Amino acid sequence: MTASAAAREAVAVTGLGAITPLGPDVAAFEEGLLNGRSGVHLLDGPEFADLPARLAATVDLTGRLERVEARTLDRVQQVALVAAREAWAHAGTPEVDPERLAVVVGSGIGGALTILSQDAVLREKGPRRVSPHLVPMLMPNGPAATVGLEIGARAGVHCPVSACASGAEALAYALDLLRSGRADVVVAGGAEACVHPLPLAGFAQMRALSTRHDEPEAASRPYDKGRDGFVLGEGSGILVLETEAHAAARGARVHARLAGAGLASDAHHVTAPDPSGAGAARSIAAALRDAGLGPEDVGHINAHATSTPLGDLAEARAFATALGSHRPPVTATKSNTGHLLGAAGAVEAIAAVLALRSGVVPAIRNLDDLDDEADVDAVRTVARQHPHEVALSTSFGFGGHDISLVLTT
Numbered sequence: 001m002t003a004s005a006a007a008r009e010a011v012a013v014t015g016l017g018a019i020t021p022l023g024p025d026v027a028a029f030e031e032g033l034l035n036g037r038s039g040v041h042l043l044d045g046p047e048f049a050d051l052p053a054r055l056a057a058t059v060d061l062t063g064r065l066e067r068v069e070a071r072t073l074d075r076v077q078q079v080a081l082v083a084a085r086e087a088w089a090h091a092g093t094p095e096v097d098p099e100r101l102a103v104v105v106g107s108g109i110g111g112a113l114t115i116l117s118q119d120a121v122l123r124e125k126g127p128r129r130v131s132p133h134l135v136p137m138l139m140p141n142g143p144a145a146t147v148g149l150e151i152g153a154r155a156g157v158h159c160p161v162s163a164c165a166s167g168a169e170a171l172a173y174a175l176d177l178l179r180s181g182r183a184d185v186v187v188a189g190g191a192e193a194c195v196h197p198l199p200l201a202g203f204a205q206m207r208a209l210s211t212r213h214d215e216p217e218a219a220s221r222p223y224d225k226g227r228d229g230f231v232l233g234e235g236s237g238i239l240v241l242e243t244e245a246h247a248a249a250r251g252a253r254v255h256a257r258l259a260g261a262g263l264a265s266d267a268h269h270v271t272a273p274d275p276s277g278a279g280a281a282r283s284i285a286a287a288l289r290d291a292g293l294g295p296e297d298v299g300h301i302n303a304h305a306t307s308t309p310l311g312d313l314a315e316a317r318a319f320a321t322a323l324g325s326h327r328p329p330v331t332a333t334k335s336n337t338g339h340l341l342g343a344a345g346a347v348e349a350i351a352a353v354l355a356l357r358s359g360v361v362p363a364i365r366n367l368d369d370l371d372d373e374a375d376v377d378a379v380r381t382v383a384r385q386h387p388h389e390v391a392l393s394t395s396f397g398f399g400g401h402d403i404s405l406v407l408t409t
Contacts, residue, residue, distance in 0.1 A: 007292025010259040010408065011178045012247040015091025015240030016350050017083040017189075021057035021233050021337050024064065025086055029347075030354045033336055033362040034383050038217035040231050040338050047197050053209035055219050056195045057233035057338030072133045073146060074111035075234070079343075080143035080191035081150060083236035087187065088151060091240035092252060094185055102155040102183040103148040104174045105191060105238070106166030108342030108397065110140030112194040143191040147238070155183040161342075163397030164304070166190050167237060168345025168405055172261035174241050184246040189238035189346035200232060206271065208308060220339075221366035222305035222332035223312050223374045230306040233338030237347035256353040259390075259408045260293070262286025266400030273311050273396060277318030280394065283402040284322035287392070291406040295323040298406075299388025300361045302352045303376075304396050305332035306339050315394065316374040327377040329386055331355070335365035345395035345403060352391040352407050359387035 018025065021039025022032030032039070039057040048054050064082050065073075073081065084105075088094075114137040121129050136142060141159035148157035156177070160169040167190020174188035203209045210229040212219040220231045239258075247254055264286065266279035273280070288294065301319065305312050319330070333351045334340075340347055355361050361384045370378055393405045 007259065008290055009179050010257040011175055012242045012244050012254040013239055013256045013258060013353055014242050014247055014252045014254060015087040016255065016353065017085065017087030017090060017238040018236065018347055018350055019059050019079050019082045020235040020347055021059055024060065026350065033333055033351060034360060036363060036365050038336055038365060040216045040219055042213055042216045051197060051200050051204060053200055053204040053211050054213060055210055055216050055231045057231055058195055059235050074114040074137040074142060075193035076107055076111055076191050077142045077146040079193050079234065079236040080105055081146050083189065083238040084147040084150060084187060087238040087240050094250060096185045098152045098154040100155055100184040101151065101153045102177050102186045103144050103153045104158045104160065104170040104186060104188040105144035105147050106160040106162065106170035106342050107140055107143050107191050108161065108163045108166045109192060109194045111138035111142050112199065113196055114138045116196055116198060147187055151187060162401040163399055164341050164344055165395040165397035165401040165403040166342035166345065167347065168349065168395035168403040171239065171258060171346060171349055171405055172263060172403060175258050175261050178241060178243050184243055186241045187238060188241055189236065190343040191236035192341040192343040193234040195232055195234050203232065210307065218366050220307045220335045222307045222335050222364055223371050223376065223378055224367050225369040225371050227307045227309060227312065229308055230334065231338035233340045235340050235347060236343050237350045239346065239350065256356050257408045258405065260287045260291025260406035262290060262404045264402040266402065268400055271398050273314040275310065275314050277314040277321060279400060279402040280315055280318035280396055281321035283404040284318060284392065284394065287404040287406045293390060293406060295326045297390045298323060298326065298328045298392045299390045300328050300355060300386060301330045302348045302391065302393045303330050303332045304394045306334055313371065313373050316376050320375055329361045329379050329384055330376045331362050331379050332364045333362060349393045349405055349407065352393045356388065356391050356407060356409050359385060361386050
């Protein structure tokens with residue numbers, strides 16, 4: 001690796017946890033990516049019958065929670081709790097002063113399922129039948145609060161809400177917390193669970209969703225000429241981050257390092273990306289500067305690549321602007337998991353860590369005919385053996401949020 005500027009302190013990744021449409025944990029997630037599995041399916045049930053887009057990628061929470069947790073936590077809080085428990089155990093259940101332990105868990109939407117179901121209760125049965133748990137279940141900071149209570153974090157509990165970039169922004173904020181000395185350990189990531197007719201109808205009205213109902217597993221197809229929109233998914237990704245000194249002192253295994261983060265914004269349109277990819281390119285350049293690295297150091301990219309006609313090309317242009325002539329291998333794991341919205345950035349950061357650790361970059365599923373305007377070295381058909389030391393993970397959200405993360409070995 002070459003240094004383009006003085007690197008700021010990297011932080012250690014010591015724990016990984018995920019519940020995704022590919023399975024209940026990180027091992028299932030990795031296996032699914034490497035074997036090209038899809039978690040997308042056609043939604044059944046009368047509530048979905050009249051929707052113009054009826055595809056989703058869901059998770060199975062069967063047996064993962066106590067009865068009281070299932071009753072008093074919104075589904076987005078449940079998936080965050082499941083992923084956080086795995087990450088905390090994977091990190092070796094660190095012994096840390098609670099006043100040096102923080103949580104940052106983002107969500108783009110929060111407890112939407114509670115709002116919608118309890119509104120129906122109010123209208124059909126009256127106000128006295130509304131759940132007393134309504135407010136803590138619907139609040140957007142609910143996933144962060146749930147995780148904070150689980151581990152007893154007293155150095156701060158935070159919840160970035162930046163649409164589909166929320167999980168990545170949570171990791172960027174965690175990096176700042178650790179570098180500033182406000183915490184020794186931060187549990188960070190994202191969560192989302194809003195597979196419901198109303199959000200599906202809203203996204204469909206924007207023409208953002210795929211309608212490939214005859215081939216659900218082929219619906220999410222980043223960079224492919226035949227892409228027609230994203231597939232709504234749910235799940236959570238959580239990482240345990242520590243200062244290098246704290247990780248070393250307790251003899252923790254370090255799986256990777258979060259070396260840099262870059263934040264920018266488009267100021268272009270509330271839902272459409274800047275077609276030039278300028279904001280995304282600025283976030284990539286900022287993340288590399290933050291890590292003290294140059295474009296040529298990037299070994300692979302886990303792209304945001306949602307499978308929308310405009311978004312994929314804007315991001316490809318951003319890569320060309322930020323990286324110049326360098327074309328590292330690009331993967332797009334939403335082809336397997338669908339789009340997990342506020343959880344996507346964290347889940348994809350975990351995928352980047354796994355690729356760094358194994359030296360294998362997963363293939364983009366369903367990429368049969370690469371868009372002529374997508375100037376990327378897309379990993380196609382089968383996973384690519386590619387040992388490398390630096391990964392870039394990009395996340396962009398409605399509102400023009402542009403977040404890039406640099407992870408290293």
